[in-house]
Amino acid sequence: xxxxxxxxxxxxxxxxxxxxxxxxxxxxxxxxxxxxxxxxxxxxxxxxxxxxxxxxxxxxxxxxxxxxxxxxxxxxxxxxxxxxxxxxxxxxxxxxxxxxxxxxxxxxxxxxxxxxxxxxxxxxxxxxxxxxxxxxxxxxxxxxxxxxxxxxxxxxxxxxxxxxxxxxxxxxxxxxxxxxxxxxxxxxxxxxxxxxxxxxxxxxxxxxxxxxxxxxxxxxxxxxx
Amino acid sequence: xxxxxxxxxxxxxxxxxxxxxxxxxxxxxxxxxxxxxxxxxxxxxxxxxxxxxxxxxxxxxxxxxxxxxxxxxxxxxxxxxxxxxxxxxxxxxxxxxxxxxxxxxxxxxxxxxxxxxxxxxxxxxxxxxxxxxxxxxxxxxxxxxxxxxxxxxxxxxxxxxxxxxxxxxxxxxxxxxxxxxxxxxxxxxxxxxxxxxxxxxxxxxxxxxxxxxxxxxxxxxxxxx
DNA sequence: ATTTATCTTGACCGTTTGGTCAGGTTAAAA
DNA sequence: TTTTAACCTGACCAAACGGTCAAGATAAAT
Numbered sequence: 001x002x003x004x005x006x007x008x009x010x011x012x013x014x015x016x017x018x019x020x021x022x023x024x025x026x027x028x029x030x031x032x033x034x035x036x037x038x039x040x041x042x043x044x045x046x047x048x049x050x051x052x053x054x055x056x057x058x059x060x061x062x063x064x065x066x067x068x069x070x071x072x073x074x075x076x077x078x079x080x081x082x083x084x085x086x087x088x089x090x091x092x093x094x095x096x097x098x099x100x101x102x103x104x105x106x107x108x109x110x111x112x113x114x115x116x117x118x119x120x121x122x123x124x125x126x127x128x129x130x131x132x133x134x135x136x137x138x139x140x141x142x143x144x145x146x147x148x149x150x151x152x153x154x155x156x157x158x159x160x161x162x163x164x165x166x167x168x169x170x171x172x173x174x175x176x177x178x179x180x181x182x183x184x185x186x187x188x189x190x191x192x193x194x195x196x197x198x199x200x201x202x203x204x205x206x207x208x209x210x211x212x213x214x215x216x217x218x219x220x221x222x223x224x225x
Numbered sequence: 226x227x228x229x230x231x232x233x234x235x236x237x238x239x240x241x242x243x244x245x246x247x248x249x250x251x252x253x254x255x256x257x258x259x260x261x262x263x264x265x266x267x268x269x270x271x272x273x274x275x276x277x278x279x280x281x282x283x284x285x286x287x288x289x290x291x292x293x294x295x296x297x298x299x300x301x302x303x304x305x306x307x308x309x310x311x312x313x314x315x316x317x318x319x320x321x322x323x324x325x326x327x328x329x330x331x332x333x334x335x336x337x338x339x340x341x342x343x344x345x346x347x348x349x350x351x352x353x354x355x356x357x358x359x360x361x362x363x364x365x366x367x368x369x370x371x372x373x374x375x376x377x378x379x380x381x382x383x384x385x386x387x388x389x390x391x392x393x394x395x396x397x398x399x400x401x402x403x404x405x406x407x408x409x410x411x412x413x414x415x416x417x418x419x420x421x422x423x424x425x426x427x428x429x430x431x432x433x434x435x436x437x438x439x440x441x442x443x444x445x446x447x448x449x450x
Numbered sequence: 451a452t453t454t455a456t457c458t459t460g461a462c463c464g465t466t467t468g469g470t471c472a473g474g475t476t477a478a479a480a
Numbered sequence: 481t482t483t484t485a486a487c488c489t490g491a492c493c494a495a496a497c498g499g500t501c502a503a504g505a506t507a508a509a510t
Contacts, residue, residue: 025477025486032487046359051276054468064489069469126358132417133351134271143420151421168445174438177418178407185406192357193402195368196376213399220393221446249507253457279498289459294499453510459503466497475488480481 033071035061040072041082045123048130049079049138083131083139086124087146093117094150099157103166104224107179108215114183115211125187151176168223175222182214258296260286265297266307270348273355274304274363308356308364311349312371318342319375324382328391329449332404333440339408340436350412376401393448400447407439 039061043052054075058065072078097110118125131139151173158172186193186207194201202210219225264286268277279300283290297303322335343350356364376398383397411418411432419426427435444450 021478028477028487047275048273048355049276050272051274053466055466065468066470066489066491067487070488073469075468129354129358129413130273132414133354136416136420140416140420143417144424148421168441170442171434171438173421174435175442177410177414177435178403178439178442180414181406181410182403185402188354189357189402189405191361191365192368195361195365196373196398199369209396210399210402213396214403216393217395217400217403217443217446219446220448221442221444223445253507257457278496280496290498291459291461291500292457295457295459298499300498451510453508455508456506458505459501461501463500464498467495468493469495470493471489471491473489475486477486478484480483 029071032061032063032067036063036068036071036078037082037085040078041085041123041127044079044082045126045130048134049075050134052079054078080138082127086121086127087139087142089117089121089124090128091146097154099160103158103161104219107219107222107224111179111183111215111218112211114179115186115207115214118183118185118187119207122187122190125184129184129188166224170222175218179218182218186210254296257286257288257292261288261293261296261303262307262310265303266310266348266352269304269307270351270355273359274300275359279303305363307352311346311352312364312367314342314346314349315353316371322379324385328383328386329444332444332447332449336404336408336440336443337436339404340411340432340439343408343410343412344432347412347415350409354409354413391449395447400443404443407443411435 036057039059040052040057042060043057046052052075054068055065057078058068061068068078072081093110093113096113097106099106131137136143154176155172158167158175161167162169162172186202190201197206261282264284265277265282267285268282271277272281277300279293280290282303283293286293293303297306318335318338321338322331324331356362361368379401380397383392383400386392387394387397411427415426422431
């Protein structure tokens with residue numbers, strides 16, 4: 001980790017100065033923000049908004065607490081910023097649920113995308129879980145607009161499939177909730193699964209098998225293929 | 226609510242005194258403990274162990290904060306006590322998953338029992354979610370013994386069904402995780418579902434339909450019936 | 451009627467919390 | 481080289497935190 005950041009001692013390395021147009025300062029800012037954001041995502045995911053402390057975030061980010069407040073005015077501002085990131089990633093996965101292909105292909109793709117997201121960014125999933133469990137105090141607007149609009153449009157697509165006789169007559173909301181629940185479970189309850197798995201995280205093979213099983217049960221369960 | 230509890234003023238009601246053998250004192254203790262436990266379950270479910278405050282618990286239980294500490298020595302003792310209750314209720318639902326009947330009947334019964342528990346005691350489910358998300362710091366022993374033993378024994382039962390050709394060859398752990406996830410989702414993410422449902426909690430009819438859909442998808446998904 | 455055991459609670463304590471700030475360092479611009 | 485703008489942080493603060501306690505109130509036992 002050859003940090004761009006210089007310590008409190010003067011940096012005398014050759015080439016440590018100019019670059020172009022204040023690139024050094026910009027790099028410092030970017031690196032510090034990233035470190036703080038990553039630490040905050042983890043701490044908020046572990047303890048929720050109320051339970052998380054700025055001191056712990058600073059400790060994990062490896063910066064003094066005052067520096068956290070230099071980059072993010074308040075704990076709430078930091079939390080909101082991370083929620084935005086989480087939502088952006090969720091939207092990305094949502095985009096894989098288009099309506100341009102075979103229902104089975106689309107559902108498989110969406111389930112796999114969500115499970116991969118669960119594995120790649122478990123902290124984001126857990127943060128979302130905290131947020132909803134607590135009553136969605138910061139994100140009810142986002143859910144009742146962006147997410148709900150997306151969900152409702154997918155429900156229409158699914159109802160279309162049902163009307164065309166491509167799948168069983170299943171209430172689409174129930175199906176979508178099931179997909180949400182199952183895919184996020186592998187992140188949110190990852191610790192529990194780990195304990196059941198003899199205190200070892202799921203290997204890549206185990207996770208791939210789990211993914212395939214989830215796809216298989218759901219697709220067959222709604223009469224696809 | 227004709228409280229047994231007398232205020233700070235003297236209680237001069239006829240019949241307010243003896244009962245039998247200190248029954249009044251016992252009733253006071255029971256009522257206060259119940260009120261505190263109910264309040265604590267809610268507050269811990271909302272904020273997790275770290276985020277919850279004894280002041281908030283006292284406020285909701287409608288007793289002075291010092292009284293909370295009179296009945297439960299520490300915040301942690303109170304938390305552990307509630308976790309025990311939650312585990313007891315989980316065990317009750319687990320018992321419905323016996324191995325004495327038809328696989329479809331057993332699975333249906335277990336799924337319905339877990340969903341009913343989700344609806345009847347959403348706070349317990351959310352508290353469990355907090356506990357696991359944070360890393361099961363208080364309950365990893367319980368999970369790695371009681372819960373794991375139960376789960377492993379159910380996995381054996383399911384493998385038996387598969388060997389007998391009664392259902393598809395599905396990894397039993399994947400199936401059980403799916404049931405855990407989906408049934409608990411209706412409690413843990415109840416707020417999200419409520420928002421999707423036009424800001425109204427699911428009615429009894431809606432919930433019954435959801436339950437039936439979950440059962441239908443999973444049973445068909447694993448090739449039962 | 452008196453004693454004893456339990457219940458009640460305002461006031462308090464040491465610690466942790468989110469947040470501030472003055473005074474310093476460093477890098478870029480002039 | 482000097483100036484300026486951005487970055488850094490130890491020390492600090494008021495509020496909130498978990499927990500304690502002495503003194504009083506109430507109910508059961510004697």
